[in-house]
Amino acid sequence: MKQILIALVEDKPGVLNRIASLFRRRNFNIESLVVGHSEVPGASRLTIVTDEEERLRRNIIRQNLLKLVNVIDVTDVTDLPCILREHALIKVQSAGATRGEIAALVDMYRGRIVDVGMESLVVEITGEPTKIESLIDVLATYGIIEIVRAGKVAITRGPQNPTDNGNLHLWKSSRGKASQDKARWKGMTV
Amino acid sequence: MKSAKKMLSGAEIVWESLIREGVEVVFGYPGGANLPIYDTLTAYRDKIKHVLVRHEQGAAHAADGYSRVSGKVGVVMATSGPGATNLITGIATAMMDSVPMVCITGQVAKTSLGADAFQETDITGATLPLTKHSYLVTHVEDLAETIREAFYIARTGRPGPVLIDIPKDIQAAQTEFEYPTEPIHLPGYHPPENATEEQVDEMVAMVNKARQPVLLVGHGVLMSDATKPLLKLMEIANIPASTTLLGIGAVPASHPLNLGMMGMHGTASANHAIQEADLLVACGMRFDDRVTGKLATYSPDSEKIHIDIDASELNKNIRVNLAINADLATVLEQVLPGLKNGNRKEWLDRIAAWKSDAEQRDAVNLESDTLMGAQVIKAIWEGTPDDTIIISDVGQHQMLEVQYYRHEQPHTLVTSGGLGTMGFSLPAAIGTSFHAKDKEIWVIAGDGSIQMNIQELGTAVQEGANINIAIINNGYLGMVRQWQQLFYEARYTETPISSPDYVKLAEAYGLTGLRIDRLDDIPAAMAQARKVKGPVLIDFVVEQHDMVYPMVPTGASLDEMIRRPHPDKEESKTA
Numbered sequence: 001m002k003q004i005l006i007a008l009v010e011d012k013p014g015v016l017n018r019i020a021s022l023f024r025r026r027n028f029n030i031e032s033l034v035v036g037h038s039e040v041p042g043a044s045r046l047t048i049v050t051d052e053e054e055r056l057r058r059n060i061i062r063q064n065l066l067k068l069v070n071v072i073d074v075t076d077v078t079d080l081p082c083i084l085r086e087h088a089l090i091k092v093q094s095a096g097a098t099r100g101e102i103a104a105l106v107d108m109y110r111g112r113i114v115d116v117g118m119e120s121l122v123v124e125i126t127g128e129p130t131k132i133e134s135l136i137d138v139l140a141t142y143g144i145i146e147i148v149r150a151g152k153v154a155i156t157r158g159p160q161n162p163t164d165n166g167n168l169h170l171w172k173s174s175r176g177k178a179s180q181d182k183a184r185w186k187g188m189t190v
Numbered sequence: 191m192k193s194a195k196k197m198l199s200g201a202e203i204v205w206e207s208l209i210r211e212g213v214e215v216v217f218g219y220p221g222g223a224n225l226p227i228y229d230t231l232t233a234y235r236d237k238i239k240h241v242l243v244r245h246e247q248g249a250a251h252a253a254d255g256y257s258r259v260s261g262k263v264g265v266v267m268a269t270s271g272p273g274a275t276n277l278i279t280g281i282a283t284a285m286m287d288s289v290p291m292v293c294i295t296g297q298v299a300k301t302s303l304g305a306d307a308f309q310e311t312d313i314t315g316a317t318l319p320l321t322k323h324s325y326l327v328t329h330v331e332d333l334a335e336t337i338r339e340a341f342y343i344a345r346t347g348r349p350g351p352v353l354i355d356i357p358k359d360i361q362a363a364q365t366e367f368e369y370p371t372e373p374i375h376l377p378g379y380h381p382p383e384n385a386t387e388e389q390v391d392e393m394v395a396m397v398n399k400a401r402q403p404v405l406l407v408g409h410g411v412l413m414s415d416a417t418k419p420l421l422k423l424m425e426i427a428n429i430p431a432s433t434t435l436l437g438i439g440a441v442p443a444s445h446p447l448n449l450g451m452m453g454m455h456g457t458a459s460a461n462h463a464i465q466e467a468d469l470l471v472a473c474g475m476r477f478d479d480r481v482t483g484k485l486a487t488y489s490p491d492s493e494k495i496h497i498d499i500d501a502s503e504l505n506k507n508i509r510v511n512l513a514i515n516a517d518l519a520t521v522l523e524q525v526l527p528g529l530k531n532g533n534r535k536e537w538l539d540r541i542a543a544w545k546s547d548a549e550q551r552d553a554v555n556l557e558s559d560t561l562m563g564a565q566v567i568k569a570i571w572e573g574t575p576d577d578t579i580i581i582s583d584v585g586q587h588q589m590l591e592v593q594y595y596r597h598e599q600p601h602t603l604v605t606s607g608g609l610g611t612m613g614f615s616l617p618a619a620i621g622t623s624f625h626a627k628d629k630e631i632w633v634i635a636g637d638g639s640i641q642m643n644i645q646e647l648g649t650a651v652q653e654g655a656n657i658n659i660a661i662i663n664n665g666y667l668g669m670v671r672q673w674q675q676l677f678y679e680a681r682y683t684e685t686p687i688s689s690p691d692y693v694k695l696a697e698a699y700g701l702t703g704l705r706i707d708r709l710d711d712i713p714a715a716m717a718q719a720r721k722v723k724g725p726v727l728i729d730f731v732v733e734q735h736d737m738v739y740p741m742v743p744t745g746a747s748l749d750e751m752i753r754r755p756h757p758d759k760e761e762s763k764t765a
Binding site for chain 2: 009010013014016018021022025056059060064066067068069070071072073148
């Protein structure tokens with residue numbers, strides 16, 4: 001099973017570079033990495049998928065990420081119930097005759113056709129990575145011109161936010177008023 | 191109490207901030223991109239000392255050496271481009287050995303960044319994997335807080351080097367200055383919490399149950415100031431301890447439970463004990479390959495406890511039964527009350543047998559008429575007080591130092607462990623001399639190592655650094671030659687190395703230089719060196735072909751040591 005990590009990082013220059021450099025240096029393999037804004041202003045959320053199978057090695061990857069000063073929190077959600085989604089745009093060869101057929105297939109996959117040309121279609125699909133693979137296989141018979149995939153994003157099921165532990169709370173509440181959080185920083189004040 | 195804010199330049203803020211961080215000495219070199227910082231130094235001369243090195247690598251090693259003996263954060267300054275890149279070996283050395291350091295580099299003006307301007311280099315990018323953290327300051331308003339954060343990050347948790355790159359226009363820009371006092375806000379930086387009660391109980395139970403335990407003592411014991419609780423643990427539970435290279439001094443050499451160093455050139459008794467142990471308690475060490483030998487056969491029958499302040503070290507190289515991510519001194523204090531007095535006579539007797547066997551088999555012939563490197567180091571040990579600081583370089587002489595200089599006190603050996611940086615010792619010793627002003631300081635270097643940063647003799651003379659430099663001169667890159675002899679059929683490719691006339695060189699630089707090739711002359715030379723205020727260099731011309739034994743070849747198990755060949759027999763490979 002792939003390892004899925006959710007990381008919350010400070011939105012500062014070079015943070016992605018630090019993460020990429022860490023994976024390269026430690027010889028960890030990134031299968032997919034997606035960055036975007038999170039629910040917290042100033043903090044970006046990453047979903048990192050690695051090919052590491054072994055539990056202790058997975059923890060080492062997480063601990064190394066946590067060592068980066070700009071990484072606020074990292075949760076390994078591999079074993080948590082979560083929704084994993086990938087987004088893809090697929091350009092397929094299609095002159096008049098096959099359009100209806102492709103449209104029906106795309107509909108079965110709950111995808112959408114977002115562009116129609118004289119000789120091609122662009123299909124948009126969101127779903128579990130296996131579903132996207134499956135659609136690509138099916139569309140291959142018509143001739144695929146181009147594929148772009150957006151990498152995997154994950155969110156856990158249920159009311160909790162796994163990254164919303166003390167660190168995140170601190171991050172939210174202390175922006176601009178760090179001194180009020182003195183009690184939380186026991187042992188860390190200078 | 192609120193003081194009125196004053197307007198200062200970025201350059202002035204650098205000095206003001208360093209002074210507030212308690213910095214007494216800075217090692218550096220000026221250049222185009224840090225001129226504003228150097229220009230404002232004049233106003234702070236009475237509060238802070240600047241040492242002009244001869245090469246920026248020397249500055250980094252000097253700050254490193256200073257930090258290792260003082261426990262303070264070492265501070266380095268360099269200009270942009272080549273100045274900054276010259277620091278890299280020193281930064282990597284500090285990173286591998288967890289030495290707290292703040293490096294302040296000048297950078298081309300913000301407006302020129304990315305334009306391949308004169309002496310521009312992406313130093314934060316280049317040092318990214320070699321630093322604990324790094325900053326490129328883009329607003330003068332952030333400068334004071336950045337410096338404060340850098341010191342905090344450098345010295346807390348597992349210490350390490352932090353780099354601050356400051357563009358020249360930021361150094362010149364003015365802002366209101368008040369050194370921040372509120373708690374540092376680093377939401378992603380968490381030095382570890384204490385061990386849980388369950389972990390402490392489990393550790394106590396494992397130690398009490400063990401019949402053949404060994405403590406593995408690393409640099410973390412010294413950095414966490416845990417030598418006292420460690421000794422208590424050893425003595426209460428009657429557990430022998432072996433140190434890593436950087437753990438030397440944490441346990442007095444003369445302590446009966448001290449097994450000496452472990453690993454590739456460790457003592458045979460330590461290596462045998464580790465392999466036969468039923469419990470290893472690893473304290474602030476990281477199971478480096480020089481320490482473990484072949485991982486698959488490392489201490490096969492032992493349960494393992496690993497205590498380290500860096501969570502990413504736990505279960506990295508060696509899988510352990512109990513991993514504790516906490517400050518070492520605190521954990522050791524917590525386990526002490528639960529420990530039972532261990533009767534381990536049988537175990538200690540076995541170790542004593544290995545020890546006496548090894549002493550006979552591996553020792554250098556100290557009666558030799560030709561001067562041996564080991565004889566020189568032993569003579570220096572005999573002639574110096576226990577609080578002497580030895581800064582050893584990297585190579586055969588470094589391993590001989592470990593074997594023949596017996597360190598009784600913590601922080602008395604400074605050496606480059608993890609990175610194995612040749613050329614470390616002379617500049618590092620200059621750094622230590624700014625803290626340990628009342629102690630004897632001895633550099634022990636090979637003729638190869640000393641030539642790697644020989645230019646720092648100039649710094650030593652200019653500063654009147656009170657250091658003694660012992661060159662163990664065998665005309666070879668000895669450790670490489672040893673590998674060539676053992677593993678490359680004695681093809682000594684590019685390992686014979688010539689030296690300048692060190693006595694003349696010393697004179698040219700303006701320091702006292704001596705040459706010794708007889709054992710009997712050493713005490714007199716040392717007495718003469720002691721009389722001289724300032725640096726002294728002694729060129730010890732020694733036997734050329736001696737090897738360091740025992741040796742665990744790369745890829746072999748820890749107990750598969752090559753032992754010193756018997757004078758009458760072929761070299762013997764044995765356990």
